[in-house]
Amino acid sequence: MGAVTRVAILGGGPGGYEAALVAAQLGAEVTLIDRDGVGGSTVLTDCVPSKTLIATAEVLTEVAESSELGLDLGEEAVRVDLARVNARVMRLARAQSADTEAAVERSGVRIVRGAGRLAPGDRVIVDLNDGGTEEFIADVALLATGARPRILPDAQPDGERILSWEQVYDLDELPERLIVVGSGVTGAEFASGYNALGADVVLVSSRDRVLPSEDADAARVLEDVFARRGLTVLSKSRAESVKRQGDGVLVTLSDGRTVEGSHCLMAVGSVPNTENLGLDECGIAVDSRGFVTVDRVSRTSARGVYAAGDCTGVLMLASVAAMQGRTAMWHALGDAVRPLDMKTVAANVFTAPEIATVGWSQAAIDAGEIDARTVKLPLSTNARAKMQGISDGFVKLFCRTGTGIVVGGVVVSPRASELIHPISLAVEGSLTVDQLARTFAVYPSLSGSLAEASRRLRHRD
Numbered sequence: 302m303g304a305v306t307r308v309a310i311l312g313g314g315p316g317g318y319e320a321a322l323v324a325a326q327l328g329a330e331v332t333l334i335d336r337d338g339v340g341g342s343t344v345l346t347d348c349v350p351s352k353t354l355i356a357t358a359e360v361l362t363e364v365a366e367s368s369e370l371g372l373d374l375g376e377e378a379v380r381v382d383l384a385r386v387n388a389r390v391m392r393l394a395r396a397q398s399a400d401t402e403a404a405v406e407r408s409g410v411r412i413v414r415g416a417g418r419l420a421p422g423d424r425v426i427v428d429l430n431d432g433g434t435e436e437f438i439a440d441v442a443l444l445a446t447g448a449r450p451r452i453l454p455d456a457q458p459d460g461e462r463i464l465s466w467e468q469v470y471d472l473d474e475l476p477e478r479l480i481v482v483g484s485g486v487t488g489a490e491f492a493s494g495y496n497a498l499g500a501d502v503v504l505v506s507s508r509d510r511v512l513p514s515e516d517a518d519a520a521r522v523l524e525d526v527f528a529r530r531g532l533t534v535l536s537k538s539r540a541e542s543v544k545r546q547g548d549g550v551l552v553t554l555s556d557g558r559t560v561e562g563s564h565c566l567m568a569v570g571s572v573p574n575t576e577n578l579g580l581d582e583c584g585i586a587v588d589s590r591g592f593v594t595v596d597r598v599s600r601t602s603a604r605g606v607y608a609a610g611d612c613t614g615v616l617m618l619a620s621v622a623a624m625q626g627r628t629a630m631w632h633a634l635g636d637a638v639r640p641l642d643m644k645t646v647a648a649n650v651f652t653a654p655e656i657a658t659v660g661w662s663q664a665a666i667d668a669g670e671i672d673a674r675t676v677k678l679p680l681s682t683n684a685r686a687k688m689q690g691i692s693d694g695f696v697k698l699f700c701r702t703g704t705g706i707v708v709g710g711v712v713v714s715p716r717a718s719e720l721i722h723p724i725s726l727a728v729e730g731s732l733t734v735d736q737l738a739r740t741f742a743v744y745p746s747l748s749g750s751l752a753e754a755s756r757r758l759r760h761r762d
Contacts, residue, residue, distance in 0.1 A: 305330045306634060307438060309425045310626075311417040312445035312580070313639035314341025315619045316610030318405050320443050320626030325408040327634040332437070333410050334417035334427055339402035341610075342447050343619045345394050346467040351389045351490060354470075355651050357381075359715075360496035362653045365497070369690040381498045384473040391470055419444075419527060419579040423605065426579075441605050441633045444578060444585075444593055445626060448571035448611035455542035456482070456567055462550050463543050463565050466491065476500045476564040480552050482540045483568035484511040486650050489523065491566055493652035496532045503560055504532065505552065507539040511528075512650065516663055516711045518677065519656045523713075526654065526693050535560070543567070573612045584599065590614065599629035615641075618648055644709075647725040649718040654694045657721035658707025660728040661699055672702045673709075676757045678750050680714055685745035691715060698724065698734070698754040705733040705759065714747060723751055734758040 306329045310317045313335030324331045338345050364379055374466045406412060413725060415429040419442055427435045450465040452458065464472075466487055477500070481492045484506030494506040504511065504527070511527070511534060512520045527534055539555040545564045550565040573592045580587060586594045586602040592614030599607045607629035610622030631638040650656040666673045680686040680694040694714035700707050707727035712720045727737055737755035742748050 306440045308332070308441045308443070308633070309417070309439035310334065310445060310628070311425075312441045312447055312574075312576070312610070312612075313337075313339040313402075313405075313412075314343050314445055314447050314622060316447075316622035316626035317341065317443065317445035318401055318626075319623040320445065320609060320630045321405055321410045322408050323593065323627045323630040324441075325410050327630065327636055328671060329441075329630075329634055331410045332413055332425075332439070333405060334413045334425070336414065336416045336430065337754055338398045339405060339412065340394075340398040341448070342444075342467070343622070344398045344401065346470075346725075348619050349397050350390045350394050350470055351466065351487075351494075352651055353393050354386065355490060355494045357386050357389075358494040358601045361499070362482055362497045366690060381475055383475045383498070387470045387472060388499075392521065401410070402741060416577075417579055419583045419585075419606065421582055439605075441607070441630075443599075443626065443629050444575075444601070444606065444608040445610055445622070446578065446612045447575040448573045448614075448617065451570040451572050453540075453543075453567065453569060455544075456540065456565075459545065462545055462548075462563070463567065465567055469566060472564075477707060478503070478549075478562040478564075480543075480550065480562040480565045481506060481568060482543065482552065482565060482717060483570070484508060484534070484536075485514065485519060485568065485570070486512065488566075490566035490567060490651050492532060493523075493527070496527070496530055497653060501656065502532045503562060503723070504539050505540050505554070505560065506534060506535045506536045509536050511536075514655070515650060515656055516658060516697070516713075518663065518697065519658075519713045522654070522693055522695070523652055523656065540569075571611060571617060573614060575612055588614070595625070597642075598632040598638060599625045600632070601639055605633070616643065616646060616648075618646065621646055645725070645729050647721050649721065651718070654691075654714050655712075655717035657712045657717035658710070659706075659721055659725045662709065663697070663711070666699060671708065673699045674702055674758055675699050676754050678754050678757070680750065683745075683747060683750050685747050685749065686714075688745065689715075691747075696720075696750040696754050698751070698758060700734045700758050705735055706731050707734060707737065707755075710751075710754075712751075716747075720751070722746055732759075 308329045330640040417428040496502045593608040609625035647659040677697040697711040699709040710724035734755040742752035
């Protein structure tokens with residue numbers, strides 16, 4: 302019987318803890334080095350908290366738009382107690398972290414509290430949270446140290462009026478006027494959420510539309526919804542600085558205009574946590590932005606060292622981090638492995654309505670990168686959508702010309718994150734629109750639009 306492989310994992314987020322579970326299952330001796338809490342920023346300060354906040358906002362959105370269903374709730378029938386909302390947010394985050402930690406420990410993984418770094422000779426050095434250091438040898442190491450909010454020099458968060466997305470959960474009262482700087486996924490989600498909670502929201506976008514990296518049709522739907530709900534979008538407006546001004550903030554734009562508000566939320570991207578990890582000493586390459594360079598099985602440029610999650614900059618999704626971590630351990634420990642295929646990754650923007658995507662994009666099809674046919678069905682024609690009073694959104698499906706193999710899709714609707722899964726299965730399994738068209742869909746249902754889109758593509762020349 303061979304020697305047991307010693308695995309060290311630096312970082313307890315999805316890339317780290319999922320890797321730890323796989324490595325333990327495959328018989329390795331696993332040490333997980335975690336500084337802030339198992340689950341990482343995904344569970345403690347980012348994905349879980351923000352989506353919990355948004356869950357409250359979703360209820361308010363449904364209530365606010367329920368008059369079409371024959372409900373008269375009166376004016377201001379529902380009020381938001383942000384202190385209670387945020388207390389619940391953080392309680393659920395801590396509980397999720399505790400559950401994850403318990404699962405990792407049950408699998409036999411040793412958890413060390415501290416900040417780890419690599420050193421030549423396969424050494425791992427940990428600066429312990431309680432003081433002192435611990436050093437040990439690892440045959441395989443995985444870097445899963447995540448990323449943190451990008452901070453602009455002239456827009457320093459103070460945790461009171463100028464906030465990063467990690468600090469919004471300290472608010473006890475709803476912002477009177479919230480200025481959100483950044484119109485990517487994070488900015489759009491918080492803008493949508495706080496607008497639903499009842500705040501006056503201004504979204505500052507340096508681009509010509511919100512969500513510039515998402516499907517253009519989907520972004521247009523969201524902008525129309527924002528306008529209808531009174532959310533102000535300042536497009537082509539780059540924030541130059543954000544300063545405290547009495548009990549509020551003053552945002553100065555690059556063209557000299559100013560915007561006043563009670564609070565400002567900065568959502569201008571992330572930077573990797575790759576400092577002080579011993580990367581140079583161990584020959585681990587990073588790109589121009591500081592992200593660790595990896596291949597499709599999560600290998601770095603150094604023997605026996607892998608990386609997963611936001612520190613790689615591959616695609617900042619918890620699901621991708623987790624798959625990178627699992628893939629790294631499958632590869633390192635000799636199990637069957639398939640390289641990461643970004644064209645099978647499903648993603649969701651948790652705005653109202655949600656925007657879910659998978660596979661090839663409309664932009665790639667329009668640019669001629671793939672020969673594919675497209676069909677788009679508005680939800681306004683869907684019977685279940687009519688019953689629920691849903692008027693915004695659509696289903697879009699893409700298939701290869703000739704074979705009819707499904708290569709991607711977009712869903713814009715409430716709970717789009719749930720509706721995208723059938724398309725994901727089709728993309729992953731190379732199913733055809735003919736197969737989808739012959740699959741039963743419940744009537745009435747929103748997913749019925751997926752079946753209808755398949756039938757239309759099947760009969761299109």
